[in-house]
Amino acid sequence: MLEGRQLKVGVLGATGTVGQRFISLLGDHPFFVVHALGASPRSAGKPYEQVVQWKLSQPIPSYVRGIVVKECKPQNFADCVVIFSGLDASVAGDIETAFRAAEFAVFSNSKNHRRDPDVPLLVPLVNPHHLAVIPYQRSLHSPPLERGFIVTNANCSTTGVVVPLAALERAFGPLDAVLVTTMQAISGAGYPGIPSLDILDNVVPYISGEEEKIQWEVLKILGGIVTDADDKTKASRLPGQPTPKTFDMHASHPLRISAACNRVPVLDGHLATVSVRFVRRPPPSPQQVREALEQFTTEARHLRCPSAPRTPIVLHDAPDRPQPRLDRDYEKGSGVAVGRVRQCPVLDIKFVVLANNVCIGAATSSIMNAELSIAKGLIQV
C-alpha cells in the first residue's frame, strides 16, 4: 500500500491509558512513525519520559522517551498526516474538530463525535463500509475539506459485543432482541481511575453512561448507509453516483437491546454475557451459531491491514473460557474470544465474549481504522 514508506503520525492524549497503548503498538508499525505527542498543558514542554506515568510491563520504548510533549494545537503537529486521539472526553470534542478543520485525518477513541450523523462509528472488524460517508463529511465544510476527517472508535464494551452480533447477522439475518451484561476491567476508567478501596473485594454495578452507549452504538454500527438518493428532501451535494451521507441506525430491522454494566477487579479485558433472539424462525442451533462465529471473516484482513487478526473470533470449547487473564492477549488483543455458546430458554442463544478493552476496544481499533482508510484511498500517501 505504502511501498515501504511510513506516514508521520501524532498521538493526542499520549500520556494516558490509551495513549500508552498507541505508543507501544506504533513502535514498529509498517505504515506509521510517531512524530509528535500531545497531552494537557500540564505535560506540555517536557520530555515524554518525565511526564508519563508509564503503566505497561514493557519499558517506555526508547524511540519516544525524549520527544517533547506539545499542547494539542494543530500547528504543533504540522508535519503529521494522521492523528490518533486518546484524549480525555472533557476536551476531545473541540480539539478533534480543530484538527479535522486543519486537514488532519483524525482517529478518535472518545465518545464526543460518535453520534455525529456524518462521522463513521467504526469497529474495524465489522463495518469498514461506513467509511463511504467520509466524502460527504468533508463536503459539509466550507470550503470542503480535501484531506481532513474524523473517524471514531466505539465504546470498548460495544466493540466486544458487536463483533459476534455482526457475525450472527451476516449468517442468519436480522436480530430481534439482545440482552448484555458486562464485567468491565478497571483500566477502562483510565488512570488513576476507580479508587482501590472501591474496587478491591468488590463489584460496582454502575458505570456512568455505559449502558446507554452500548444500546445506541450497536444500532449505528450494525445499521446501513443512507444516500442522498434515499433522502428526497435534500439535493445532492456531490456530483455523480448517489452520495452515502449518514447511517440508518438499523432502521430496516429494529433491534431491541438492553445492557447492564458492572465494574470488576480485573486489570484489562471486558467480559460480557450475551443472549440473542433472531428474527428468523426457527432460530439457528447452537452448533450452527458456533460455525458462523468461526467462519466470520473481515474486510480488514482481506485488505491486508497489518493489525487485522487472522481469526477475528476465536471460539472456545472449554466450559470455563474465555477468561480475561487467559484470553485478553489473543492475537495481541486484536480479536475477540467467544465461549459457552448454548441454547437460551428465554431468548434463542446465549454466549460469553471477551474483548481487550485497551487493544481492540481502543488503540488497536484506531490503528486498524487508519489502515483501512489508507487501503480505501481516503488518506493520500
Ligand SMILES: NC(=O)C1=CN([C@@H]2O[C@H](COP(=O)(O)OP(=O)(O)OC[C@H]3O[C@@H](n4cnc5c(N)ncnc54)[C@H](OP(=O)(O)O)[C@@H]3O)[C@@H](O)[C@H]2O)C=CC1
Ligand atoms: N481506557 C479504555 O479502556 C478506553 C478509553 N476510551 C476513551 O479514550 C479516551 C482516553 O481514555 P484514557 O486513556 O483511559 O484516559 P486517561 O485519563 O488515562 O488519559 C487522558 C489523556 O488526556 C490528556 N488530557 C487531559 N486533559 C487535557 C487537556 N486539557 N488538554 C489536552 N490533553 C488533556 C491527558 O494528558 P495529561 O497526562 O497531561 O493529563 C492524558 O494524556 C477517553 O475519551 C476514554 O473515554 C475508549 C475506549 C477504551
Ligand SMILES: N[C@@H](CC(=O)OP(=O)(O)O)C(=O)O
Ligand atoms: N467507559 C468505558 C471506557 C470508556 O472510556 O468508554 P467511552 O470511550 O465510551 O467513554 C469503561 O469504563 O470501561
